Amino acid sequence: MEQILFLFVALVAITGAVYFVFARNPLYAILSLIVVMFSIAGLYILLNAQFLGIVQIIVYAGAIMVLFLYILMMLNLSKEDESKKQNLMKFAGVFSAGLLLISILGAFRGFKVQAVAENVDSSVGLTKNLGRLLFNEYVLPFELASILIFAGIVGAVLIGKKDL
Amino acid sequence: MEGNSFIQVVPLEYFIILCSVLFCLGVLGVLVRKNAIIILGCVELMLNSVNLLLAAFSSYKGDGNGQILVFFIMVVAAAEVAVGLAIIAMMYRNTKSVDISIFNKLRG
Numbered sequence: 001m002e003q004i005l006f007l008f009v010a011l012v013a014i015t016g017a018v019y020f021v022f023a024r025n026p027l028y029a030i031l032s033l034i035v036v037m038f039s040i041a042g043l044y045i046l047l048n049a050q051f052l053g054i055v056q057i058i059v060y061a062g063a064i065m066v067l068f069l070y071i072l073m074m075l076n077l078s079k080e081d082e083s084k085k086q087n088l089m090k091f092a093g094v095f096s097a098g099l100l101l102i103s104i105l106g107a108f109r110g111f112k113v114q115a116v117a118e119n120v121d122s123s124v125g126l127t128k129n130l131g132r133l134l135f136n137e138y139v140l141p142f143e144l145a146s147i148l149i150f151a152g153i154v155g156a157v158l159i160g161k162k163d164l
Numbered sequence: 165m166e167g168n169s170f171i172q173v174v175p176l177e178y179f180i181i182l183c184s185v186l187f188c189l190g191v192l193g194v195l196v197r198k199n200a201i202i203i204l205g206c207v208e209l210m211l212n213s214v215n216l217l218l219a220a221f222s223s224y225k226g227d228g229n230g231q232i233l234v235f236f237i238m239v240v241a242a243a244e245v246a247v248g249l250a251i252i253a254m255m256y257r258n259t260k261s262v263d264i265s266i267f268n269k270l271r272g
Contacts, residue, residue, distance in 0.1 A: 002173045010182045017186055017209060021193040026202055033205050036186075040212050043182075046170055047223040049231055059238050064208065064245050071249045072201060075256050093195030101188035108180050120171060124228040125219075133228050134235070145239045152243030156250040162257075 006046060013039040030068050037061040049125030171224055179220040186213035200252050200262040204245070211241050 016036040023029040037060040044053035123129055134142055186209060193206030215234045222230025256262050 002170045006170075006174050006178060010178070013182070014185055014189075017189040020202075020205065020209070021189055021196065026199055029202055030205060033209065036209065037212065040216055043216060044219060047220060048170070049219050049223055052219055052231055052234055055235060055238060059242055060208075060212070064242060067245060067249055068201065068205060071253060075201075075253070075262065090196055093192060097188050097192035097195060100191055101184060104184045104188070105181065108177075108184070111180075120224070120226040122171065122223075122226070124226055125223060125231055130228055130231055130235075133232055138232055141236060145236060149239065149243055152246050156246040159247065159250040159254055 002046070006043075009039050009042045009046065013043070026072055027069075030065065030072060033068075034061055034065045037065060044125075047125065048122050051125060051127045051130045054127075176220065176224050179217060183213040183217040183220075186210075186216075198263050198265055200255065200264050200267075201249075203264065204248050204252065208241065208245065211237070 013036050016032045016039065019032045020029045020036065023032065037056065041053045041056040041061065044050075044056055190206045190210035190213065193209070194203050197203055197206070215237055218230050218237075219234050222228065222234070252262055255267065259266055
């Protein structure tokens with residue numbers, strides 16, 4: 001049952017990613033990227049990493065993808081105006097990405113995962129446990145992350161402003 | 165306890181294969197496409213596949229520290245996307261296009 005569920009969600013993710021890479025219309029491409037983000041959130045929840053699943057839905061499928069769609073519609077690019085790349089360059093891209101996939105899978109072929117221990121703690125991904133970890137051991141990086149976000153906001157406004 | 169039985173049933177190799185395929189699709193998109201927004205989305209796809217693998221290793225080990233790292237990666241990715249899209253909007257304002265073959269001024 002769990003295997004069928006995993007294979008279904010993985011298939012949705014890979015199909016969405018393939019459509020995202022090859023769709024001519026950028027609007028449909030971004031919409032299929034949203035599907036990929038949701039299926040990755042589903043995989044997080046299958047792994048019992050519920051906090052990460054919810055954060056994935058809120059941050060990626062919610063905020064970042066809406067930002068992408070907003071920029072896309074603001075720039076009015078929905079027509080297919082992408083200049084054609086030569087077929088040779090396209091073939092070279094597909095070829096080298098395939099080689100990368102083969103070499104990654106080949107590198108993992110000899111990798112033996114030891115059997116999962118029976119008593120693995122499956123509740124590490126719950127919000128309660130992660131929150132305890134985040135606000136005890138990782139409280140300084142957490143605060144620094146807020147400074148980073150603030151710098152990001154200022155930088156985005158500074159770059160986006162017309163004349164400064 | 166559903167998560168526990170899922171970890172027992174689905175081997176970790178499945179996650180390695182899935183994440184490798186997603187990462188290589190992201191690389192393929194960066195190499196093949198010319199729209200700057202789509203290329204930024206492909207970078208996001210690669211980032212997400214690596215995040216998923218990190219969370220999978222963390223869950224199979226029963227250690228929460230990896231998931232904290234994934235959370236921080238998401239924070240940095242959000243800031244990166246905001247700045248990157250601002251740069252793309254600026255590029256569009258200057259050239260009325262987001263096709264990256266126009267932006268070859270930095271070519272040596």
